[in-house]
Amino acid sequence: MNRIFRALLLVFVLAAALAFYHFILHPAAALTPVSPVRTLSSRVVLVPLDSRPPCRQHVVDLGRIAGLDVVTPPAECMDYYSQPGDTKAMQDWLMAAVQPGDAVILSIDQLLYGGLLAAREKQAPEDLQDALVHYLRALRAAHPGVPIYAFSILPRLTPQDTIDGYDERRALIAYSRLVGRKAAGLAMDEDELARLRAKISDQSLATYEGHFRENAALNEKLVALTKDGTLTRLVLGQDDGEPYGIPNIEKATIQQTMAELGLTEQQCFLTHGADEIAQTLLAAYACERAGYHPRVAIAATDPKAKTRVMPYMAVDCETVAEEKIRLLGGTVADAPKDADLTLFLSANDSDEGSMDTRQAAADFLTACVASPDKTGTPVALVDLSKHFDAAEPLLPLLLGRDFPVTRLAAYAGWNTTSNAIGTALSAAAICEAAAAQPLDADEARAVAAESARFLQNRVLEDYFYLKADIDSINHALKKAGYRNTSDLDLEHNHRWATAMLQKKLQLQTILYKHSKSLRAPFPVPQTGEELAIYDLRTDTSFPWPRTFEIYLETEPYFALTK
Known part of the structure; x- marks a missing residue:
């Protein structure tokens, strides 16, 4: 209790000193507070890759910059960490949610497996794949004028968690890299390949390689759906990639199929990454709408x-x-x-x-x-x-x-x-696409304000949390008895863990929000005005029982400076 009191007292003293410095010794110019609100004129229905903020909340936030209402599934359909989402409920929700004039951005991994983590572990044999193909055709038939942008993630090189022997997992990773080098026509040590193969059981190798074969068959079907127009666009992402490995063999096969079918990049696109793909598809849609x-x-x-x-x-x-x-x-x-x-x-x-x-x-x-x-x-x-x-x-x-x-x-x-x-790129392109449109003063201010809010979210999470705070939080958790910060018991310790996170980030926010870097005015291009952030508040928690990512929303308070 004394430690909490001392921490709160320190926060209060710092806040009072900064306020005295900035507002008494260096008073700010007169400000006119404004609360710009973006009009959301069109809808995008999103089936996220998973429930983490980068896959869901970031897309919603970027949609507000573009004037798009990004509609997301109810929580009861979604995955939660290692618990897969309800794929049947998700498919039913999507079919009912789409309206004329909408666009759809959907994760194949969520619809088929129940999320990215589930896709890494679960199997989808041919009958389940065919059922998904049937569903996507039915979705297209029910909503013929709606663009459907789908994305699917290639399996990563790391073995599934069901293969849990430490030495065997290491051998599989090294084996996959050498097989990838061999497939690429590069020199490799055949004796080393044989030595590694001897350390891997037939069952584990069959499980590992079978996952790639299964995914390759799925992607062949998705590419065919794109060719016949069921899907407006398909993006295939390579998750946690490496220069050489079995995943790259599958990727090369898909590239060959796309070329044989004569598909353009506007129809089918391969990219490195996973979590950001829905954001980029939203940006592509917003840019296309804006010309x-x-x-x-x-x-x-x-x-x-x-x-x-x-x-x-x-x-x-x-x-x-x-x-x-x-x-x-x-x-x-x-x-x-x-x-x-x-x-x-x-x-x-x-x-x-x-x-x-x-x-x-x-x-x-x-x-x-x-x-x-x-x-x-x-x-x-x-x-x-x-x-x-x-x-x-x-x-x-x-x-x-x-x-x-x-x-x-x-x-x-x-x-x-x-x-x-x-x-x-998505955030900048969406903002510039919106700013290029004819907007009245209120909408122009709202575009600038929403863009600034997203930017500050990224600064506070990507730097202040992930670079400056996460190590000290992990250390505190380990002192409290946790040995694995990717497996927190948030059912019993949610309040304590969240309070520690909030205290850390609130202190960073207090210091940051009084800095000249944050208070510098920025332009509203269409009006010739300038906005400034005169206050900043945060709300944060752990969305999953691990410290790797946080839910973070900032609430900037804006004012016109000229």
Whole structure:
């Protein structure tokens, strides 16, 4: 109790000191509070990949920027961590929810397996696959004018949890990598391959390889549904990829099938990533509705940032960026002066000495914001860290310079490259597509305000939580007796764990919301006005019984400064 009291007293003293400094010693200019509300004129029905916020809540939040009401399933249909969703109830809900004029974004993994984690473990034999095909055809027949954007995730290289022997799992991973190298025509050690095979039981290998064969058969059927128009578009994502492995063999087979059927990227698209795909499909739909096809320049001051392969990725950062740009209907521009958007890649690895390049990156971004005519484009910042710690990202350096974070078009720095790039590009493209439309003053302010709210969500979660706070929270949990922070007992300790999370993030928010970086005004392009955030509050909790992600909603309070 004394510790809680001391922590609360510290928060109060810090808040009082900051308020005295900013409002008494340095009073702000007169502000006119406003509460912009975006009109949601059309609907998108979403079947999320799973119940985590990146797969569901982020899409809802981005929809508000675009003026789209993203309708999501009731909680009783959805998965919860390792508990699969109710696939029959989900299919019934979707069939009934769709209305004329809607668009549909649906996860095949949710409809068939009950979510991403379930898809990694459960089997879907031919009869279940055929039942799904029948359902999708019935969905198309019931709603002939509704675009249906579907996405499915290729199995990752890591073995299923049902294969639980530590040595055997390690051998399977190494075996898969060598098989992938062999399939790619690269040199590999046949003796090592045989040694690894001897460590794997026939049953485990059959389970592992059978999962890929089953998924390949499913994807063949989904591609055929796209060819005949049942699906408007199909996106296949590679989850937690590596350069070589059995998953890449399946991917190459699907690519060959797509080419033989003459499918375009607008019909069928392969991309690296999983959690961000629904966001990118929403951005593609919003851009298409607006007739906006962004030309995006990919920038980086670190020469290696574009070519660096970050953790859980099969390809480098630039390749991922080019994929996501094409997926949302854009093109890669040769230079910022030829672009509508600039995607700035910061991908730091302290082991390679890349930390020294952050000063040049900060100089570049500062010049872009101070003199936007030098680039002529809004800038979306992707802020990656090789070791997922608070020292490597660019943001702390920017905050130390009082850089106006509010003037970024988007920010993302979640743990995988594909998630961060997909999220940042989607947010920036949706905002720019909305801003390109004729809007009255209230709607123009609402677009700017919703975009700012999404940006601050990303700053608070991707940096302040995932880089600065998560390690100390995990340490506190382990001191309390937890040995695995991916298996929390939230049924009995929800209040305690959530209170600890909220206290950590509230302290970060108090410090951040009084910074010049957050209080810097940002433009409302259509009106010539500027908005500023004069207060910021947060609501946060653990959506699943693990610390890897949080539910976070910020409530910024806006004012017109001119």
